[in-house]
Amino acid sequence: DSNKKTDIKVVYNGIISDDFKQLNEVERKKVRNKLGIKDTKIVFTFVGRLCNDKGIDKFIQAMQLLKNRKDIEYIVVGNNFFGTSSEDTYIKKLKKLAKGLENKIHFTGYIDNKKLYKIYSVSDVVVIPTQVEETFSVVALEAMTMGLPVIASVSGGLQEVLSSKCSLSVKRDGDFVKKLSDAILLLSINSQLRGQLGIEGKKRSKVFPNSEKEYF
Secondary structure (H helix, E strand, C coil): CCCCCCCCCCCCCCCCHHHCCCCCHHHHHHHHHHHCCCCCCEEEEEECCCCHHHCHHHHHHHHHHCCCCCCEEEEEEECCCCCCCCCCHHHHHHHHHCCCCCCCEEEEECCCHHHHHHHHHCCCEEEECCCCCCCCCHHHHHHHHCCCCEEEECCCCHHHHCCCCCEEEECCCCCHHHHHHHHHHHHHHCHHHHHHHHHHHHHHHCCCCCCHHHHC
């Protein structure tokens, strides 16, 4: 009966927020050091599979537009495509796109979810350049929980997790790469905006389940 009112309640995915604690200054420096990142750099981080759907190629193209900026560096959680001998066609493509960025991109290799907080702790911004309709983005929620601003494509569930108060949105059109680089540049220059988006994200993260108990 189409006249019946149905009460629909969405149970959002959540995270165990206890797994996402900030490192203190000393530990933070240690982790940055290990990755070869100076303290003065503004770090933009990608967490996800290295594939077209996740937009890693677009992210690298945006980095190329900013290659003269000395203050910006990048972390990629996933395998190091510079160091790989596997001649996977896609990896070949990424290597080609990233030519000249060898000193700017820092690879962590695979990281267990329980240790991801260390990477977020040394990051300044999380970038989610997804090119397909994203479902619920756990990475977005993790970033918000860590008080980090997010730059994300306008895509599926991402818009539901994030808000304009805690993130910058980039439309998936022919101009995506340029707009993505503009957003990266803006947040690299404007530390006040980074702080503000981070604070709002932390607030918003409380809307979602923060523990197993809350989820159940």
